[in-house]
Amino acid sequence: xxxxxxxxxxxxxxxxxxxxxxxxxxxxxxxxxxxxxxxxxxxxxxxxxxxxxxxxxxxxxxxxxxxxxxxxxxxxxxxxxxxxxxxxxxxxxxxxxxxxxxxxxxxxxxxxxxxxxxxxxxxxxxxxxxxxxxxxxxxxxxxxxxxxxxxxxxxxxxxxxxxxxxxxxxxxxxxxxxxxxxxxxxxxxxxxxxxxxxxxxxxxxxxxxxxxxxxxxxxxxxxxxxxxxxxxxxxxxxxxxxxxxxxxxxxxxxxxxxxxxxxxxxxxxxxxxxxxxxxxxxxxxxxxxxxxxxxxxxxxxxxxxxxxxxxxxxxxxxxxxxxxxxxxxxxxxxxxxxxxxxxxxxxxxxxxxxxxxxxxxxxxxxxxxxxxxxxxxxxxxxxxxxxxxxxxxxxxxxxxxxxxxxxxxxxxxxxxxxxxxxxxxxxxxxxxxxxxxxxxxxxxxxxxxxxxxxxxx
Ligand code: GDP
Ligand code: ZN
Numbered sequence: 001x002x003x004x005x006x007x008x009x010x011x012x013x014x015x016x017x018x019x020x021x022x023x024x025x026x027x028x029x030x031x032x033x034x035x036x037x038x039x040x041x042x043x044x045x046x047x048x049x050x051x052x053x054x055x056x057x058x059x060x061x062x063x064x065x066x067x068x069x070x071x072x073x074x075x076x077x078x079x080x081x082x083x084x085x086x087x088x089x090x091x092x093x094x095x096x097x098x099x100x101x102x103x104x105x106x107x108x109x110x111x112x113x114x115x116x117x118x119x120x121x122x123x124x125x126x127x128x129x130x131x132x133x134x135x136x137x138x139x140x141x142x143x144x145x146x147x148x149x150x151x152x153x154x155x156x157x158x159x160x161x162x163x164x165x166x167x168x169x170x171x172x173x174x175x176x177x178x179x180x181x182x183x184x185x186x187x188x189x190x191x192x193x194x195x196x197x198x199x200x201x202x203x204x205x206x207x208x209x210x211x212x213x214x215x216x217x218x219x220x221x222x223x224x225x226x227x228x229x230x231x232x233x234x235x236x237x238x239x240x241x242x243x244x245x246x247x248x249x250x251x252x253x254x255x256x257x258x259x260x261x262x263x264x265x266x267x268x269x270x271x272x273x274x275x276x277x278x279x280x281x282x283x284x285x286x287x288x289x290x291x292x293x294x295x296x297x298x299x300x301x302x303x304x305x306x307x308x309x310x311x312x313x314x315x316x317x318x319x320x321x322x323x324x325x326x327x328x329x330x331x332x333x334x335x336x337x338x339x340x341x342x343x344x345x346x347x348x349x350x351x352x353x354x355x356x357x358x359x360x361x362x363x364x365x366x367x368x369x370x371x372x373x374x375x376x377x378x379x380x381x382x383x384x385x386x387x388x389x390x391x392x393x394x395x396x397x398x399x400x401x402x403x404x405x406x407x408x409x410x411x412x413x414x415x416x417x418x419x420x421x422x423x424x425x426x427x428x429x430x431x432x433x434x435x436x437x438x439x440x441x442x443x444x445x446x447x448x449x450x451x452x453x454x455x456x457x
Contacts, residue, residue: 003117005031006109007101009094010084019089021098023106024114028081029070031104036068042083047072057100064088064097078114079121112450119438125156126438130392130449134217143216143268146389155390156437158206162199166430169195173423192422193413199429200406206390207399213391215300215377219261219270223296225283226305227315231333234360235305236271265374269301284318293322301373302328308357309337312345320349328353329372335359395436402432
């Protein structure tokens, strides 16, 4: 495909030491050549070399000392000719260099346009491109590794394998339909049902990673509840300090959201604003048991804090009842104070919920709390960073739909329905899986996906 030549600043804007202006397209080398003065013309240098020189403006003045990388198609990120100008990182000089490049008939890239070209030029598929977004936004190392696996095409490969199987089945059915005198025999039916079941099983496995994948990607919506003064704010601060708050700033997006994340052993906790407060007190008294259950039910994790130095009150008991069916951890704080709380009663009311005693003041038990949080969400599962997680809502939706349609195929086969009905469901499954990797997706969807990127990616 042939596109115009685009440019953008590829490094975060700010007072960094070095900035990179990336130019991609068939005119990339010629455009930068017009303003570059070095030992050699860029049009004559070898591909994948870095070249020292100066940028010269329209008046022949030397503007900047630069290093220019020249990478010729197709062995580049976009599969087009790519030139990267490394210059000093100050905002003023970066802007000057970018303006000079743009004055050479190069267009300013839209957010995500480089990655979009890599996709459109066939270097990566859609799920890989989407993973680049995740990579940029990854909140913990573990989330980063998962995204990286996807960028490297692990999910794509798996999907490809499943689609291959479905394709073979489709071919098989085709043959049977073409020779109707050979009615679908038992062998074919058995084969269809076995292979379809295998595909369904694989989709199910993928879907089973979705919950963890989504958590890694989006963070665990967390609310801290408890009576006034039990130490919710203190716990929050301690978690924030201990493991460093990760403030993610997603520049270049329309939302420009700033959210706070706490990294607990690789699990990103997103401290959510439930009805305007992320620590909630007097919640039962204020809105009643049912309502608070509904409200807290939206959280992925509830931390209920009690006070070791005071007797249990009815509000504590109410809260325990509310969070009992949830993903909750009961935390008894202030163990440094003389005990007034009846731990037997707490244990009884907490039922199966994990129970942790801590003292925020003495910094005791916090480690154990973190361990409980991590194990709650990665329990039993092998904590392998190699796992292919499905984390993207679009993928999850498609996989759920594919799980359903292959299920219908299996049902049709096993109930002895005509084979063309089976073929229909198998074909639909094949298409749905194709949408995950970007086979046959609409331009609108592509635009929408790529518009989530930052500038310069
Ligand atoms: P919140 O109303 O639940 O948010 O409670 P705060 O975090 O504001 O804490 C209430 C009071 O309890 C503050 O004076 C804290 O310093 C104190 N506090 C918090 N954690 C502990 C603890 O572990 N031990 C003791 N002795 N005091 C604590
Ligand atoms: Zn508070």
